Amino acid sequence: MLVAALISACCVLPPQPALAVQNLPTLGDTSRESLSPLMERKLGEEVMHDIRRDPDYLNDAPLLEYLNNFGWTLVNARPEVRGEAGFDFFFFAVRDPVLNAFALPGGFIGVHSGLLLAAQSESELASVLAHEIGHVAQRHIARMVGSQKQDSMIALASMLLGALAMRGSGDAGAAVMMGGTGLAMQRQLNFSRDAEREADRIGLSILDAGGFETSGMVAFFGRMQTASRNYSDVVPPYLLTHPLTTERIADIDARIREQRYRQRADGxxxxxxxxxxxxxxxxxxxxxxxxxxxxxxxxxxxxxxxxxxxxxxxxxxxxxxxxxxxxxxxxxxxxxxxxxxxxxxxxxxxxxxxxxxxxxxxxxxxxxxxxxxxxxxxxxxxxxxxxxxxxxxxxxxxxxxxxxxxxxxxxxxxxxxxxxxxxxxxxxxxxxxxxxxxxxxxxxxxxxxxxxxxxxxxxxxxxxxxxxxxxxxxxxxxxxxxxxxxxxxxx
CATH class of the missing domain: 1.25.40.10 (Tetratricopeptide repeat domain)
Incomplete structure (x- = not known):
């Protein structure tokens, strides 16, 4: 059903105008995207249908309410991140002890239960969600497929579902990925360094505007990187898909030094x-x-x-x-x-x-x-x-x-x-x-x-x-x- 919807929509939807978001950096020319904002949202919704049927999807009303109230506090701190598409962000959690979070097309942002437990403050949790909001705001997934043929969206859908399937079964995830384009698409899903730096900058601006401690981003990412050094065979998935390079850390540190330090009490x-x-x-x-x-x-x-x-x-x-x-x-x-x-x-x-x-x-x-x-x-x-x-x-x-x-x-x-x-x-x-x-x-x-x-x-x-x-x-x-x-x- 997912692939069918993608093919049907990409046959009739024309490319949309370039995304114009005030004060946000841009990456490439969105006027040549083959994945329009409407199609991007459709893709995200179709993937979410599968996620909601997964027994590890935490369909828990108080948890969902907390995540969405908290997430929308971040979005409202910089409303322009919704862009021309006006994405209605939705934040959710999946049952998984590993530290990970991910952004799906169209404004859907997932967090693993392990990451929620590892975050030691609301500012640390905000740093992860703000970073993912940055990926959505800049439509990085749309840009990654913008120069490809429309058929690449089918492979992208397979990759998104395969990455999620791998949480419970590596073999199941690999099988789904093989139905797409395999390793090439897996590498394509890993955000580029430019995209990561963009998401960092947007995330920091959201944290600052929302009154959170901007140092929470470096503190949390640094703790995950330390864990990966101590256990070289167990690299947190978040760092695999969001590689925290020395250059990125230095860039974040430099930006933090330019901002006024604030301390925020957790609710x-x-x-x-x-x-x-x-x-x-x-x-x-x-x-x-x-x-x-x-x-x-x-x-x-x-x-x-x-x-x-x-x-x-x-x-x-x-x-x-x-x-x-x-x-x-x-x-x-x-x-x-x-x-x-x-x-x-x-x-x-x-x-x-x-x-x-x-x-x-x-x-x-x-x-x-x-x-x-x-x-x-x-x-x-x-x-x-x-x-x-x-x-x-x-x-x-x-x-x-x-x-x-x-x-x-x-x-x-x-x-x-x-x-x-x-x-x-x-x-x-x-x-x-x-x-x-x-x-x-x-x-x-x-x-x-x-x-x-x-x-x-x-x-x-x-x-x-x-x-x-x-x-x-x-x-x-x-x-x-x-x-x-x-x-x-x-x-």
């Missing part, structure tokens, strides 16, 4: 996020034992943030082990230790989760409403509010709320899944499967969506209006699927 959410990731990274018994050891040691540091984070991590660990009483007790200790500071979204989220699983819907509703008053734009709390309404049997209220959410957030597959759950509880099978069809469309599975529409048509409770909606949507998706199959055969 509580940063420590809570790391505690959550430590539990999510390894759900085996050994992994949980190791997480407990880390949290016990963290308590001995005897600083407020570390104590709150350790208690929260232990509460989340107990929740995963279905020890709900213990989890609630530890969470209350974390909340008490955090007061009188502003409460965290992550603390509220876990509190609602515990109340839901222990069938205390009234308390859960009160807590989630308090959270929404404090964090009105939180997507995670919006989903939880709907879940609480469904659990409370307030199905009409849940459906009314979710349909409004679906109008406001058209790309939110979770809203469609929750709608399907609410309709199912009402026994409305046609509407249930129509909602599931929309969820499958949003996650990139058109055949599965068509199957759901067929089930909806034959459910027995579809009225005339529902049948009309099903027919219209089915025709639209069938046409879309035919175009993708046709493009695949022409490959």
């Amino acid at each position: 509580l959410d940063f420590q809570l996020m790391r505690a959550r990731v430590r539990v999510l990274q390894d759900d085996t018994e050994q992994g949980r034992r190791e997480a407990q050891i880390v949290f016990d040691a963290q308590l001995q540091l005897n600083t407020k943030q570390q104590i709150v984070a350790a208690k929260y991590g232990m509460a989340f660990l107990a929740f995963k082990q279905e020890a709900y009483g213990k989890a609630e007790d530890l969470l209350q200790q974390a909340v008490a230790a955090a007061l009188p500071a502003k409460q965290s979204l992550m603390l509220t989220d876990l509190g609602v989760e515990i109340m839901l699983v222990t069938n205390r819907e009234t308390e859960a509703l009160k807590l989630v409403q308090q959270g929404q008053a404090q964090y009105p734009l939180s997507r995670g709390l919006a989903h939880q509010y709907a879940r609480v309404l469904i659990a409370s049997k307030r199905l009409d209220d849940a459906i009314k709320y979710l349909r409004e959410q679906a109008r406001l957030y058209r790309q939110d597959a979770d809203v469609q899944d929750l709608l399907a759950k609410a309709y199912s509880a009402q026994g409305k099978r046609a509407l249930q499967h129509m909602a599931l069809a929309e969820s499958y469309v949003l996650t990139g599975s058109v055949p599965a969506a068509l199957d759901q529409l067929r089930i909806a048509r034959n459910s027995g409770d579809a009225g005339f209006y529902d049948q009309s909606m099903i027919d219209a949507r089915e025709r639209e998706l069938q046409e879309r699927w035919k175009e993708e199959l046709k493009a695949s055969k022409e490959r």
